[in-house]
Amino acid sequence: xxxxxxxxxxxxxxxxxxxxxxxxxxxxxxxxxxxxxxxxxxxxxxxxxxxxxxxxxxxxxxxxxxxxxxxxxxxxxxxxxxxxxxxxxxxxxxxxxxxxxxxxxxxxxxxxxxxxxxxxxxxxxxxxxxxxxxxxxxxxxxxxxxxxxxxxxxxxxxxxxxxxxxxxxxxxxxxxxxxxxxxxxxxxxxxxxxxxxxxxxxxxxxxxxxxxxxxxxxxxxxxxxxxxxxxxxxxxxxxxxxxxxxxxxxxxxxxxxxxxxxxxxxxxxxxxxxxxxxxxxxxxxxxxxxxxxxxxxxxxxxxxxxxxxxxxxxxxxxxxxxxxxxxxxxxxxxxxxxxxxxxxxxxxxxxxxxxxxxxxxxxxxxxxxxxxxxxxxxxxxxxxxxxxxxxxxxxxxxxxxxxxxxxxxxxxxxxxxxxxxxxxxxxxxxxxxxxxxxxxxxxxxxxxxxxxxxxxxxxxxxxxxxxxxxxxxxxxxxxxxxxxxxxxxxxxx
Numbered sequence: 308x309x310x311x312x313x314x315x316x317x318x319x320x321x322x323x324x325x326x327x328x329x330x331x332x333x334x335x336x337x338x339x340x341x342x343x344x345x346x347x348x349x350x351x352x353x354x355x356x357x358x359x360x361x362x363x364x365x366x367x368x369x370x371x372x373x374x375x376x377x378x379x380x381x382x383x384x385x386x387x388x389x390x391x392x393x394x395x396x397x398x399x400x401x402x403x404x405x406x407x408x409x410x411x412x413x414x415x416x417x418x419x420x421x422x423x424x425x426x427x428x429x430x431x432x433x434x435x436x437x438x439x440x441x442x443x444x445x446x447x448x449x450x451x452x453x454x455x456x457x458x459x460x461x462x463x464x465x466x467x468x469x470x471x472x473x474x475x476x477x478x479x480x481x482x483x484x485x486x487x488x489x490x491x492x493x494x495x496x497x498x499x500x501x502x503x504x505x506x507x508x509x510x511x512x513x514x515x516x517x518x519x520x521x522x523x524x525x526x527x528x529x530x531x532x533x534x535x536x537x538x539x540x541x542x543x544x545x546x547x548x549x550x551x552x553x554x555x556x557x558x559x560x561x562x563x564x565x566x567x568x569x570x571x572x573x574x575x576x577x578x579x580x581x582x583x584x585x586x587x588x589x590x591x592x593x594x595x596x597x598x599x600x601x602x603x604x605x606x607x608x609x610x611x612x613x614x615x616x617x618x619x620x621x622x623x624x625x626x627x628x629x630x631x632x633x634x635x636x637x638x639x640x641x642x643x644x645x646x647x648x649x650x651x652x653x654x655x656x657x658x659x660x661x662x663x664x665x666x667x668x669x670x671x672x673x674x675x676x677x678x679x680x681x682x683x684x685x686x687x688x689x690x691x692x693x694x695x696x697x698x699x700x701x702x703x704x705x706x707x708x709x710x711x712x713x714x715x716x717x718x719x720x721x722x723x724x725x726x727x728x729x730x731x732x733x734x735x736x737x738x739x740x741x742x743x744x745x746x747x748x749x750x751x752x753x754x755x756x757x758x759x760x761x762x763x764x765x766x767x768x769x770x771x772x773x774x775x776x777x778x779x780x781x782x783x784x785x786x787x788x789x790x791x792x793x794x795x796x797x798x799x800x
Contacts, residue, residue: 315455315480316519317353317385319487321346323525327498332522333374334501334547335530342525345378346449348439352382353450355442362387362454365409365462369393369402369416369424371532372507375435377518379415380508382442384460385450391462391475392509396767399423406430409462409475409666455480462666463511465607466704466711473713474673475666476511482610485659486515487523489631493617494576494601496550498525503542503551503574505534510709511611512580516552526550536560543573550574554581554709556740558600559588568596576601578615581709582741583697586625593621602627604695606683609634610660614695626696634658637680638689648691651698655680703791705734707742710769714791717744717762717770724761726753729781731794735774746772747794751779774798 324342333340340348360366366388370376383390391409393402393416402424406414411430414421418434425432454460460483462475490496502521506513521528529548531538534557542548551574558579561571577592579602592598603615604627614636616628630636637645638652646652657680664671675682687697705712714732721730729749734742748758755775762771782793 315452316460316483317381317452319523320381321449323522326525330525331527333377333528333530335374337374340374348378349381349385350447350449351442351445352378352438353385354445354447356382356386356388360388360413363389364413365389365391365411367391367393367406367411367414369395369414369420370435371395372504372530373532374530376508379435385452387452387454389459389462394509395420398765398767400765403427405464405473408473457481459663463607466713476607477663477666478610479663482660482662483519485633486610486612487520489633490520490612491524492632496524496526500526500549501547502526502528503548504528504530511607515611536564540566544570546573548574550576552578555579555584555588556708558584559739562588562591571596571598578603582706589624608662609658613656623694626694629693636695649688651686651688653701654683654685654687657681703733705742705744707769708740712744712770717746717772720762720765721746721748724758731781731789731791733791733795743773744770745774747776747778747781747798749778749780751777753777
């Protein structure tokens with residue numbers, strides 16, 4: 308369904324450049340890059356990597372949201388390689404696990420980010436700085452990749468909703484292009500738009516909405532390596548941004564800062580994703596600024612957007628809107644029966660964006676694809692006119708400011724500290740971040756400061772529990788299983 312976007316992501320970029328080669332693609336504090344410049348860089352990188360690395364090789368990409376991201380990603384795709392964006396916030400020990408999971412033999416990244424990883428065996432590390440210099444010697448206009456359609460383009464990591472700490476989600480060119488095409492259709496994006504990019508591209512939401520989408524439609528990207536509220540407001544004030552795709556925590560910062568309404572209204576569309584915005588925040592944005600935030604819902608396994616309030620209907624505040632073109636949503640009971648409107652059950656979907664499967668899993672869909680429908684593990688209901696409202700999760704995945712955090716990963720890290728006998732991680736409410744991780748451990752005499760120092764050494768900062776509860780013993784079932792619900796209740800009184 309990817310209308311007019313080609314069969315390969317790189318071809319889509321080249322097509323956008325052919326329409327207006329001197330249009331600005333990337334804006335940043337370092338200056339600007341035009342479409343013709345980015346295509347030239349991407350093609351040179353592609354030609355160089357094609358000579359160095361075999362077709363279909365998985366290549367880790369360890370780089371923050373800086374202008375080099377764009378030609379690097381498209382260069383990897385032009386070389387018929389599979390890009391694997393890596394979370395640069397992780398500790399080396401976590402990076403090694405991710406590299407092993409994806410079977411990476413090559414990682415491209417900034418020199419300072421690669422430095423702590425050089426001890427990894429049988430992995431070739433290529434710095435972005437050296438790659439840009441070496442590839443600049445290549446004399447090539449465009450390259451002709453042969454991979455496309457249902458061939459895997461990217462593998463993205465997700466914590467998912469099961470017990471596995473992380474999984475690799477294999478997404479094809481068609482998966483990603485179908486999602487780009489559907490988003491373009493409902494939001495009516497054009498080459499006149501400029502997308503604010505402040506989210507890291509190892510997130511599927513950011514990668515699709517803030518990088519793939521604008522480059523495939525010929526729009527521009529205002530790139531900032533991190534979210535700095537005052538700098539974002541300055542960019543908005545200078546009329547450089549028309550689309551702002553953010554996570555709820557960022558939108559809530561705007562509500563705290565209370566800028567002038569006329570300033571925020573210079574952006575024609577605010578999109579919220581990654582986790583639930585919440586009805587209170589959505590209503591506050593409408594009441595204070597006259598802005599209907601287009602909240603959406605998706606998952607990495609769907610490439611990623613499934614629904615969005617693209618109609619910008621105030622009546623959908625607190626919900627996540629209607630399905631995109633090509634997406635079907637239904638709600639089922641625990642027994643698998645279809646439910647009527649306004650009845651809560653598990654959210655199922657089917658779409659062209661459905662992943663090719665989890666990488667290197669015996670069951671590529673982990674038992675979640677049944678009769679053509681993918682089981683999300685989320686609870687929700689559909690209104691009479693088909694809008695989706697979410698009601699929670701079947702599993703206990705923690706989502707903090709858009710980051711998926713596996714409780715099991717925190718528990719395993721805690722149990723790695725010799726004094727800890729039992730561990731149970733869970734989410735607690737946070738006004739700003741939606742949820743934050745908390746941890747209950749036994750025995751009660753554990754030194755919290757020492758445990759926290761240990762956790763900080765093996766976990767990314769956003770995964771480190773904000774609260775640690777030390778108990779004599781964790782509540783358990785008759786079979787010895789820790790009862791998370793009872794642990795949470797005991798800790799929170």
